[in-house]
Structures are given as structure tokens and as C-alpha cells.
Amino acid sequence: MSVEIKVPNLPESVSDATVAKWHKQPGDFVARDENLVDLETDKVVLEVPAPADGILKEIVAEAGETVTEGQALGVLEEGEAPEKPAESEASEGDAKADAAPAKAAAGESAQSGGAPSPSAKRAAAEHQVDTSEVQGSGRGGRVTKPDVMRHAAGGGARPEERVKMSRLRSRIAERMKEAQNTAAILTSFNEVNLQAVMDIRARYKDEFAQKHGVKLGFMSFFVKACCEALQKHPVVNASVDGDEIIYHGYQDVGIAVSTDRGLLVPILRNAESMSLAEIEAAIADYATQARKGTIQLEDLQGGTFTITNGGVFGSLISTPLLNMPQSAILGMHTIKERPIAENGEVVIRPMMYIALSYDHRIIDGKDAVQFLVAVKDALEDPSRLLLGL
Numbered sequence: 280m281s282v283e284i285k286v287p288n289l290p291e292s293v294s295d296a297t298v299a300k301w302h303k304q305p306g307d308f309v310a311r312d313e314n315l316v317d318l319e320t321d322k323v324v325l326e327v328p329a330p331a332d333g334i335l336k337e338i339v340a341e342a343g344e345t346v347t348e349g350q351a352l353g354v355l356e357e358g359e360a361p362e363k364p365a366e367s368e369a370s371e372g373d374a375k376a377d378a379a380p381a382k383a384a385a386g387e388s389a390q391s392g393g394a395p396s397p398s399a400k401r402a403a404a405e406h407q408v409d410t411s412e413v414q415g416s417g418r419g420g421r422v423t424k425p426d427v428m429r430h431a432a433g434g435g436a437r438p439e440e441r442v443k444m445s446r447l448r449s450r451i452a453e454r455m456k457e458a459q460n461t462a463a464i465l466t467s468f469n470e471v472n473l474q475a476v477m478d479i480r481a482r483y484k485d486e487f488a489q490k491h492g493v494k495l496g497f498m499s500f501f502v503k504a505c506c507e508a509l510q511k512h513p514v515v516n517a518s519v520d521g522d523e524i525i526y527h528g529y530q531d532v533g534i535a536v537s538t539d540r541g542l543l544v545p546i547l548r549n550a551e552s553m554s555l556a557e558i559e560a561a562i563a564d565y566a567t568q569a570r571k572g573t574i575q576l577e578d579l580q581g582g583t584f585t586i587t588n589g590g591v592f593g594s595l596i597s598t599p600l601l602n603m604p605q606s607a608i609l610g611m612h613t614i615k616e617r618p619i620a621e622n623g624e625v626v627i628r629p630m631m632y633i634a635l636s637y638d639h640r641i642i643d644g645k646d647a648v649q650f651l652v653a654v655k656d657a658l659e660d661p662s663r664l665l666l667g668l
Contacts, residue, residue: 280356280357281336281354281355281356281357282330282331282333282354282355282356282357283351283353283354283355284315284316284327284329284330284351284352284353284354284355285349285350285351285352286318286327286346286347286348286349286350286352287325287327287348288348289320289325289347289348290320290323290575290576290577293320293321293576294347295345295346295347295348296318296319296320296325296345296346296347296446297318297319297320297343297344297345297346297445297446298316298317298318298319298340298341298342298343298344298346298352299316299317299318299319299324299342299445300316300317300342301315301316301338301341301342302314302315302316302317303315303316303335304335304338305335305336305337305338306334306335307334307335308332308333308334308335309329309332309333309334309335309355310329310332311328311329311330311331311332312328312329313328313329314326314327314328314329315327315328315329315335315352315353316352316353317572318346319445319446319447320446320576321446321447321450323572323573323574323575323576323579324540324572324573327352329355330355331355331357332357332358332359333355333356333357333358334355334356334358335353335354335355335356336353336354336355336356337353337354338352338353339351339352339353339354340352340353343443394421394422395410395413395415395421395422395423395427396417396421396422396423396424398423398424399413399422399423399424399426399427401424402424402427402428402431403427406427406428406431408427408430408431410422410427412430413426413427413430414426445540445541447540447541447543448540448541451541451542454602454603455600457603458600458601458602458603459600461603462519462601462603462606462638462639462640463638463639463640464600464601464636464637464638464639465636465637465639465644465647466598466599466634466635466636466637467634467635467637467644467647467648467651468596468632468633468634468635468651469632469633469648469651469652469654469655470630470631470632470633470655471630471631471633471654471655471658471659472619472628472629472630472659473497473614473628473629473630473631473658473659474628474629474659475658475659475660475661476497476500476658476661477629479661480495480496480497483495487556490556491556491559491560492560493556493559493560493563494559494563495555495559496559496562497588497611498534498558498559498562498586498588499555499556499558499559499562500555500658500661500664501586501609501611501654501658502532502534502547502550502553502558502586503555503558503657503664504653504654504657504658504664505530505532505584505586505609505654506530506532506550506551507653507657507663507664508650508651508653508654508657509530509551509583509584509650510530510551511649511650511653512646512649512650512653513526513527514526514606514641514642514646515584515606515607515635515637515642515646515647515650516530516583516584516606516607517583517606517641518583518604518605518606519604519606519638519640519641520604524641527583529549529551529583530549530550530551530583530584531546531547531548531549531550531581531582531583531584532546532547532550532582532583532584532585532586533545533546533547533582533584533585533586533602533605534546534547534562534565534585534586535585535586535587535588536565536566536569536570537592538569538570538572539570540572543569543574543579544579544582544585544602545565545568545569545574545578545579546578546579546580546581546582547561547562548581565578582602582605583605584605584607584608584609585599585602585605585607585608585609586608586609586611587599587608587609587610587611588610588611588612589610589611589612589613590611590612590613590614590631591613593613594612594613595612595613595615595632596612596632596634597610597612597634598610598634598636599634599636600636601636601637601638606637606638606641606642607635607636607637607638607642607647607650608635608636608637609633609634609635609654610633610634610635610636611631611633612631612632612633612634613631614629614630614631615629615630615631616628616629616630617630633651633654633655635647635650635651
């Protein structure tokens with residue numbers, strides 16, 4: 280019996296998806312619940328499992344096509360796995376023998392490309408270049424004079440590849456441009472002496488990991504410091520809606536996570552009430568899901584403030600872009616040992632530049648600077664976080 284493979288129910292607010300990749304081809308056997316095809320939405324990848332055991336009979340929606348909820352993706356013919364016929368050594372040898380000349384012919388065809396232009400022939404003769412070894416950049420792969428000259432100089436080919444943006448990359452581009460076009464973005468900077476935080480981590484990291492099952496990182500300290508600073512400066516946690524300012528009485532902090540598909544920002548709900556261990560565990564779990572493509576859309580929606588850490592890639596300083604409709608984002612950067620003045624003496628300390636990009640339509644420079652100072656004070660004296668100072 281034939282069974283249609285259909286687009287499953289899409290997450291709320293998602294109207295369509297793109298067929299990203301088929302894991303099976305027509306004629307392949309597939310087991311029930313085995314992943315058949317991946318669908319890409321603006322944020323997450325949805326796996327479509329096989330509804331039954333059987334043979335994939337037909338693919339209706341090819342990779343790259345846009346599909347909607349309930350639309351047919353393919354057809355599955357229910358049945359058990361076919362038995363594989365035994366192949367004799369002779370037949371295998373014949374197959375290999377037949378494949379060899381075909382492969383050679385394909386290689387010659389790919390190598391030869393289009394016929395060289397007259398000027399390319401003259402240049403090839405002058406420089407004693409075999410045009411069959413030159414990769415052409417002209418129309419239809421035709422070898423041109425610059426191709427010959429480049430080959431003669433040892434430069435080789437200059438390949439190019441045109442790839443369509445993924446839905447996620449297109450969505451990121453759209454939101455980044457929206458932020459630039461909508462908000463009046465300004466960035467303020469400060470630097471933080473992380474010696475106290477590093478001392479705490481060095482002293483308690485083993486005990487912390489043993490008790491909570493997760494490593495003690497820097498991000499949890501930054502999240503707690505930002506939550507304290509947001510409570511002191513609520514306008515930094517606000518957002519603009521038309522001609523109104525929405526003040527949020529909670530801190531839903533987004534943590535930017537880099538993946539092979541692009542940047543995702545899962546949300547820590549009510550981060551102000553989370554412990555360091557809960558923050559570290561949630562971030563680790565979200566990061567794993569984001570990189571596997573299994574994170575849920577609702578985990579990426581909302582948020583009142585964002586933290587991004589370019590320091591893990593070696594960034595010394597940057598000006599992060601707002602995650603609209605939020606009004607501020609904190610950028611963390613790489614930690615560098617630098618000489619600083621401390622109690623009248625020059626000492627070497629682990630320093631980090633921090634940057635706050637904010638919407639100047641509602642956040643004044645005073646609020647932005649005082650927010651950064653509050654974050655700096657909390658990190659340089661972590662006991663303030665325990666005392667609520």
C-alpha cells in the first residue's frame with residue numbers, strides 16, 4: 280500500500296519550510312520512524328520520520344523547494360526489506376571492468392572542458408602549455424588567454440561557487456538589517472579585571488563539577504552580573520513598541536550560540552532567579568541542541584536582553600548588533616593579560632573588554648555607562664552578587 284509522506288505540523292508562527300536534505304533516495308528501503316528528510320525553517324531543522332517500513336517510491340518535493348504544512352513530500356510503498364541477491368565474483372569483476380573506462384572517460388571530459396580560444400592557443404604555444412591541463416573560466420568552461428597565462432605562472436585555477444543562502448542565514452541577514460534600519464544604535468565600552476572570578480573558578484571548579492555535573496564557566500557570572508545590573512537600570516531591559524516603551528519585570532536573557540548553520544539565540548527564562556549551576560546546565564543543553572539542530576522554536580523566541588561572546592573566537596573588541604526588538608546587547612571578548620595600575624602599582628591582570636550596544640531612542644548614555652559599571656563592579660567583586668549590592 281502506498282503512503283504519502285507529508286510535511287508535519289509546523290511550529291507556531293512558521294508558515295512554511297524548505298526541504299533541506301533527503302536521507303533516502305527512490306528505491307531505498309526505510310524503517311519505520313527512521314529519518315527520511317530534513318526540513319529547514321527560519322530557526323530550527325525538523326526531521327520527518329518514515330510512517331512505516333517500506334521502499335521510498337517517489338520524491339515529490341526536491342531539496343531546496345519550499346513546502347507548507349500538510350503538503351506531500353514523497354510516497355512510501357509499505358513492505359518488508361527485500362533480500363539482497365548474492366553477487367558472483369565474476370559479475371563483480373565485470374562491473375569493475377565496465378566502470379573503469381567510464382570513469383576514465385568522465386575524467387577526460389571533466390578535464391578537457393571547452394575548446395580553447397584562438398588567443399589561448401597562441402599563448403599556450405608560446406609558453407608551451409597543454410590546454411587540456413588548464414581549467415577554463417570562460418563560457419561553458421572554455422579556456423581563455425588569462426587562464427593559460429595564470430597556469431603558466433603557476434597560479435592554477437580560480438574556482439568560484441554560487442550557493443543559495445539557507446533560510447536561517449537569510450533570516451539572520453533580515454534581522455540584522457532590520458536592527459540597523461530601525462534602532463539608533465550606539466556602543467559604549469568598559470574593561471573588567473577578571474582576577475576574582477578566575478580565582479573562584481580555580482578554587483571551586485572541581486567541586487562544582489562533581490556536585491552539579493557541569494563545568495563552572497564565565498558565562499554564568501556574566502548572566503548573574505547582567506541580571507543585577509538590569510534590575511538597577513530597567514530601561515536597558517525594556518523594548519520599544521510603536522510610541523510606547525515596554526518595561527519587563529523579569530530578565531529573559533538570550534545567549535548567542537554559533538552553529539554550522541548560523542547564529543542562534545536560545546533564551547534563559549527568568550534568569551534572575553537561576554543559580555550559577557542552573558545557568559551553566561541550561562547553556563550547555565541549549566548549545567548541544569542548537570548544534571544538533573534539535574532545538575525547539577519556542578526556546579528561541581522572546582528575550583529581553585542578549586549576551587554574545589566573541590571572545591571564544593579570539594575577538595578583542597567589537598560592536599554587537601541588537602537582537603530586535605530588544606534594546607541592548609552585551610558583547611564579551613577574549614581575556615588578555617595586561618599591565619594595569621592597582622593600588623599605585625603596576626600589576627598583570629586578566630582583562631576583558633566589554634561592549635554594550637543599545638538603542639539610543641530610549642536608553643541614554645548615562646544609563647548605558649552606569650549599566651556597564653554595575654556589570655564591571657559585580658564581576659570584579661563577585662561577593663556583591665551574593666549580597667545583592
